[in-house]
Amino acid sequence: MTHTSLLKQDARTAKRNRAETRFQAYGLIAIGIGMLMLMVLLTTIVSRGTGAFQQTFLTLDVTLAAAKLDKKGERNIEDIKKVSTFGYKPLLVDAFEALVESGAVQSDLKPKDMAGILSKGAEAQMRDAVLADPTLIGQTVSFDFLASGRVDGYLKDRVTRESIVNDKNISSEQLDLVDQMRDAGVLGKKFNIAFITGSDSSDARPEAAGMGVSMVGSLMMMLVVLALALPIGVAASIYLEEFAPKNWITDIIEVNISNLAAVPSIVFGILGLAVFINYMHLPNSAPLVGGLVLTLMTLPTIIISTRASLKSVPPSIRDAALGVGASKMQSVFHHVLPLAAPGILTGTIIGLAQALGETAPLLLIGMVGFIASNGPETITEGLMNPNSAMPAQIYEWAKRADPAFYERAWGGIIILLVFLITMNFIAVMLRRRFERRW
């Protein structure tokens, strides 16, 4: 055997050490990939979604000519209502004509084509303003109109002059006009509150679509989930954790709950469709049905976390209560449950957050593809009237043909994630604040 120094590694040791380094590197690379994916995902969402909160508006002075809007001149609201949005179109054309005459912009386009850079909802916007305040008739009013989705895309670099060659919704001349108006300061991007508060729009008006109504739908569903899943989940957990005898029935229930937690969410959608809609004839697309389905889906999560927090209350508490003469039921409801409450609440919030982001079952009960133009006025309406939900609305936008809707889908995701982050943050705070180590 040759002498080797202890200070110098032999070939075999060096090899083993290299293997060790490699192995560690694999682990680091794996974590790195995970982090990288998270970063890519989050940057994609933020970079592609923030645009939805900004929208291109065009400020235009429109003369609300009495000759067009109120021929009789009596300012009778019924007469004014008879003028449809179609009747407001000439006013827009006139406004653009005036703009050219004033020399602010130069264009060879016909004024009618100039109006094509506006959203198709511009006429309705004027009509609503007039119906709200008929005294406006005869005056020249400055409106902030939404620009059409294509113009908005042009300002956001989604639409380029090359990409619109075959696009009949917008022409290169119209974009020249847009450039001039932008330079003149009458056209530009502004914060768009309507994206957060508004309702979905038809395929032709991506610029007007908003999340507001589907947010109400989600809120209604969460109310249902909270009202049903929390009491039922807590009751079931109390029974299983504190009272249930160890026998085969309890075993079945336990196995059942852990399996239900892993059943694909779409199966709950099928259940909802078959039982709540086909059998019980509850209304299609109603947040009530969505809430019921999500309740069934969330129950296992809530039961599992509630049982964990009941289990973490030390037996000495129960023994002490029993020792001073409380019944078993009293010891649970008066002592164990209040001590477990923060944990239960945390678990419930996390369960709700899960339910809030769930999409698949909602597709089956029809909470998609429905355009609710107004929010519900009462809670019953909110529960029973067809509505969408935030994730279903995002899905709906993702499926549409116009890329302008993709931006809205990403923007919707930002809103959805803000809700989820807030809920999880509250859950973490609750845990930090109230967690007890026994």
Added chain:
Amino acid sequence: MPLSFLGNPLTLALLVLALAIAGYALARGRAMARAGGDARKLHSLPNYYGMTAAMFAAVPALGVLVIWLLTQPMMIQNAILPMLPVAAVGERGTDSLILSDVNRVAEGLNIAVAQGVLDPQSIAALREDPSTLRKTLAGVGVALGSDVEPFVLAAAERARDLDARWDMIRAGVVILIALAGLLLAVRAADPAFRARNVVERGIMALLITAASLAILTTVGIVLSMVFESLNFFSQHPWQDFFLGGSWAPNFRGNSELSILPLLWGTLYISFIALLVAVPIGLFAAIYLSEYAGSKMRAIAKPLLEILAGIPTIVYGLFALLTVGPFLVDVFGAGGALSMEGLRDGDPLMSGATAVITAGLVMGIMLIPFVSSLSDDIINAVPQSLRDGSYGLGATPSETIRNVVLPAALPGIVGAILLAASRAIGETMIVVLGAGAIARFSGNPFEAMTTITTRIVSQLTGDTDFASPETLVAFALGLTLFILTLGLNVIALYIVRTYREQYE
């Protein structure tokens, strides 16, 4: 009718609750009075006497109300079925269509009467010629698919009639039950009455009911899918479903509805997802539990778990709009790896939706799932095993490879099975990212479709619940349920047996 407001179930429920509160006060007062105002003479605390009365008044009455609400529509259907002409019902499946027409007309009449558009006289006048009814009902917001036939109107009127009458009977029965319960409990309120035991038994019954709801959900899932699947198999040969070779639904009939191409797509995508998630998740778990310091653990673990908390719709959008187009840039026409030269100018990837798109994104989603489950399992391997290995001179990586991983292997297999079950049941990523073409192909750059995608597409939109093209979704759902349930049961069994080994 002056009492017609009682027909509204919500009003009725509120009334019952009011009775319960009254019962609470009455019983508590009576018990205290019997004890001469001295609570110490009572068997239970005074509140328990009140709670007994509230419970007796509310629980049975509300239970009857719920059951009644569920059965009344069926009873009414059975009552009006004989009124429909045999010729119209004769054709299979159409009876449910007629019934839904009848329900809509009845609903429309209710709304019209409530809004004052119609009154009983004008409805009677319609009986001879109900052709104008469609327009009237459209005016109150109930759109009908076709003109109302006289027998539909007659059935609808009968249904309304029965509905109104049974609503009143229901109100009477529920209130009587509530009053009876209340009286019983108030009469029993006596110092010797063991009110607490009664209340606790009642609460216990409620707790047990809540716990069995989990079972009820499973039963509901299984029954609803089994019945509709049987319905499907009675209209469509089971041989085609399980053994056929193609998926080509055709709403005019003669569909080929085989699960095999869908199953292939599902398994292929899940396989790619696991190919991504298992190595990354496992190595991440090993590093985090064996090497990482507490600081790194505290940062990296929650960050990784954020990936698990992101809703699947977000991943779906990510697949459709980011990963898919990126892959097309690389493997599509003109891309660096499109292999057009080798494939006669035919690029590897032609569209953004493909097996690889969905598989990769699903893999990212599953990373935290695999890593946190494996992390738990690796941590559960006793330290003494590691110490023994170190004592023999093994390096940490040798210890992990030769001692820790073999010891944790069953648990890790369980974790992978759970991840597989999640991948198979995942919906949104494949709906948006995988495409809609059912085929057997080994090329991961092609679009394929999965079981969950087809369930969504067969059950959304205007569907007729009598055609095999819609019902097949239930058979697909049942298969999916059994598949994932099987994987879960095996996985949980493996994990559980393994855990017991070291405890």
